[in-house]
Amino acid sequence: ASAHHLWPEIDRVTMEQMHYARMSVEDSGGVWQLFAEEGEMKMYRREEEVGGMVIDPLRACHVVKGVTGHEVCEYFFNPQYRLEWEATVETTTVLEKIADDILLFLQVHKRIWPASQRDAVFWSHMRHVPDDKDQDGPPIWVVVNNSVDIPDLPANTGKCVRLLLTVCLMCQTFIDPPKDGAKVTRNDLTCKITYCSVVNPGGWAPPAVLRAVYKREYPKFLKRFTNYVIDQCQDKPILF
Numbered sequence: 001a002s003a004h005h006l007w008p009e010i011d012r013v014t015m016e017q018m019h020y021a022r023m024s025v026e027d028s029g030g031v032w033q034l035f036a037e038e039g040e041m042k043m044y045r046r047e048e049e050v051g052g053m054v055i056d057p058l059r060a061c062h063v064v065k066g067v068t069g070h071e072v073c074e075y076f077f078n079p080q081y082r083l084e085w086e087a088t089v090e091t092t093t094v095l096e097k098i099a100d101d102i103l104l105f106l107q108v109h110k111r112i113w114p115a116s117q118r119d120a121v122f123w124s125h126m127r128h129v130p131d132d133k134d135q136d137g138p139p140i141w142v143v144v145n146n147s148v149d150i151p152d153l154p155a156n157t158g159k160c161v162r163l164l165l166t167v168c169l170m171c172q173t174f175i176d177p178p179k180d181g182a183k184v185t186r187n188d189l190t191c192k193i194t195y196c197s198v199v200n201p202g203g204w205a206p207p208a209v210l211r212a213v214y215k216r217e218y219p220k221f222l223k224r225f226t227n228y229v230i231d232q233c234q235d236k237p238i239l240f
């Protein structure tokens with residue numbers, strides 16, 4: 001992957017997003033506005049506009065029992081599962097396999113009334129790093145999706161408005177050691193998920209309309225995705 005012309009950007013943005021996601025776990029006060037809460041899932045946003053366009057940064061924190069961060073990131077990254085959990089995506093295409101853990105996607109989202117249909121071109125990178133808070137514990141797994149401009153697919157030529165996104169799904173895994181050296185089972189697993197996203201919708205849409213769409217779609221999205229992973233993993237061996 002290091003030979004690919006996008007590698008320097010992919011490496012830099014991935015580390016920046018991981019740092020941002022980890023920092024945001026701490027700063028739960030201040031600027032973030034809690035806008036949705038369902039059980040363990042808490043969703044925050046900041047209201048920001050650029051050129052009259054809503055680009056509210058979003059941060060979601062969720063705690064899921066019975067899966068590892070590696071499993072959550074695998075089901076998020078791997079295109080073969082995408083359409084099974086992504087309800088707002090019409091088509092997803094891998095344009096280029098940059099490496100085993102770096103894919104270039106073209107994704108067409110379903111039209112969400114009253115906004116016009118969107119598409120997105122982005123690289124997706126899955127990576128794990130040691131958890132510096134627990135060196136000999138499970139690593140932190142992350143998937144970063146970041147829009148990229150590719151000449152072969154110019155924006156806004158077809159029916160879709162090209163949206164810009166930077167997304168980071170970061171997962172920390174905690175294992176409650178079972179008594180007297182028994183085997184670790186899924187009951188001993190807890191995964192702490194931090195999902196950060198900044199989406200520029202590309203074309204103008206009424207701020208109140210966009211915020212209503214996000215308020216409705218993001219909680220559904222994260223709940224559907226995490227329930228899908230729990231369901232897929234429950235009768236499979238643990239992937240640490």
Ligand SMILES: O=S(=O)(CCO)c1ccc(-c2ccc(C3CCCC3)c([C@@H]3C[C@@H]3c3ccccn3)c2)cc1
Pocket residue numbers: 086088089107109112115116118120145163165167197199201205213214217218221
């Ligand atoms: O985490 S990902 O990388 C997963 C890869 O599939 C990702 C998540 C969400 C989006 C997204 C970006 C913009 C919009 C809007 C903007 C104006 C009209 C469509 C939507 C519509 C709102 C609905 C939506 C929101 C949240 C989750 C899913 N659907 C979704 C893109 C990628």
